[in-house]
Amino acid sequence: MDYLQIASQYKEPSIKGRYIHLDTILPILERLRLHIEITYIEKSVQGRNIHQVQIGMGKIKILMWSQMHVNESTTTKGLFDFFNFLSSDSDLAKQIKDKYTLLFIPMLNPDGAFLYTRENATAIDLNRDALDRTQPETQLLYTVYNEFKPDYCYNLHDQRTIFGTTDFDLPATISFLSPAYNVAREYNEIRLKAIYVINRMNAVLQNYIPNQIGRFDDSYNINCSGDYFTSQNTPTILIEAGHFKNDYERDRVRNYIFIALLCSLDAACENVIVDKELTNYLNISQNNKCFYDFIFKNVKIIENNEEKIINFAAQYDEELYEGHIRFVAKIVKINDLNNFKGHVEYDCENGLYFSNGLHFPNIGDHANFTINNLIEINNGLIII
Numbered sequence: 403m404d405y406l407q408i409a410s411q412y413k414e415p416s417i418k419g420r421y422i423h424l425d426t427i428l429p430i431l432e433r434l435r436l437h438i439e440i441t442y443i444e445k446s447v448q449g450r451n452i453h454q455v456q457i458g459m460g461k462i463k464i465l466m467w468s469q470m471h472v473n474e475s476t477t478t479k480g481l482f483d484f485f486n487f488l489s490s491d492s493d494l495a496k497q498i499k500d501k502y503t504l505l506f507i508p509m510l511n512p513d514g515a516f517l518y519t520r521e522n523a524t525a526i527d528l529n530r531d532a533l534d535r536t537q538p539e540t541q542l543l544y545t546v547y548n549e550f551k552p553d554y555c556y557n558l559h560d561q562r563t564i565f566g567t568t569d570f571d572l573p574a575t576i577s578f579l580s581p582a583y584n585v586a587r588e589y590n591e592i593r594l595k596a597i598y599v600i601n602r603m604n605a606v607l608q609n610y611i612p613n614q615i616g617r618f619d620d621s622y623n624i625n626c627s628g629d630y631f632t633s634q635n636t637p638t639i640l641i642e643a644g645h646f647k648n649d650y651e652r653d654r655v656r657n658y659i660f661i662a663l664l665c666s667l668d669a670a671c672e673n674v675i676v677d678k679e680l681t682n683y684l685n686i687s688q689n690n691k692c693f694y695d696f697i698f699k700n701v702k703i704i705e706n707n708e709e710k711i712i713n714f715a716a717q718y719d720e721e722l723y724e725g726h727i728r729f730v731a732k733i734v735k736i737n738d739l740n741n742f743k744g745h746v747e748y749d750c751e752n753g754l755y756f757s758n759g760l761h762f763p764n765i766g767d768h769a770n771f772t773i774n775n776l777i778e779i780n781n782g783l784i785i786i
């Protein structure tokens with residue numbers, strides 16, 4: 403089956419880029435309401451509606467939520483593509499709706515979505531609020547969980563561009579985790595059920611993004627929702643959308659989220675891997691913090707009248723600016739970059755650095771400079 407073709411076919415055209423908030427999704431929800439059951443179930447701290455989408459009448463119940471961290475919008479785009487697919491009359495969509503009851507909360511944190519922050523309006527990280535449940539958004543998630551009693555949970559996030567796959571030096575475009583249920587990080591039947599689903603997703607995705615799939619660290623924190631739900635005996639799958647070369651808007655990566663969701667529910671993918679579930683899971687490359695957006699190599703600087711050759715790295719800050727996300731490249735590390743790669747790398751061939759009257763960079767500076775007064779780098783990129 404050509405999953406990528408299906409992802410393209412059902413891509414929701416009215417939602418793209420990184421700044422996805424309630425006003426972006428409301429018109430689509432209105433349109434989808436003709437085909438699927440959509441309710442708003444609770445209000446956020448600032449009184450915005452949190453929506454719930456229910457599809458299917460099957461026995462197996464799955465609860466999925468996205469934008470708990472709201473600058474992490476790729477999985478919301480993937481969900482809306484998936485809603486288009488599920489509301490179509492394709493045979494596969496019908497099979498899935500017969501087998502599963504799917505409950506989605508496609509934007510758990512609508513206040514933060516406007517502000518483009520990780521946290522909610524009271525500056526609380528909702529993924530560290532599982533046990534205390536101090537916030538209405540977290541309380542809502544747990545009320546839905548308790549009433550719906552899902553057989554599985556999918557906890558949908560984005561990860562930063564710093565993550566790559568160990569041994570491959572490639573970006574971790576999609577990463578998975580079956581969260582731990584105890585400090586010892588033991589594997590039990592509940593985790594193995596999540597692992598089985600992850601292995602199915604991984605087996606298919608490797609065809610599209612070989613060696614760009616990562617496995618997240620399973621350090622235990624009961625205040626993280628995935629760890630909490632696993633400890634409550636619900637297999638939970640953490641999915642992180644990551645970087646694909648040049649896809650900072652993540653409109654390509656959303657396809658892989660769609661594929662992960664679809665193949666996890668497609669009966670045709672069952673038993674792709676029949677044994678050695680844990681071994682196969684542990685064979686997924688570990689997520690590794692090994693990337694910067696830019697690395698500049700062999701740069702001559704003059705500091706305290708001394709000439710030196712250095713390497714330095716720059717990373718994009720994401721800033722909300724006039725209704726869209728602006729990527730601003732800033733210098734974040736000087737030297738000690740042996741174990742790092744840049745999504746973009748430049749060999750400056752011992753050319754002399756110059757910026758703002760100085761021949762050396764400082765941490766926090768914008769990546770705007772010249773080399774030998776000849777090559778101009780603006781916002782991390784060479785201007786030709």
Ligand SMILES: [Zn+2]
Pocket residue numbers: 471474529559560
């Ligand atoms: Zn997150």
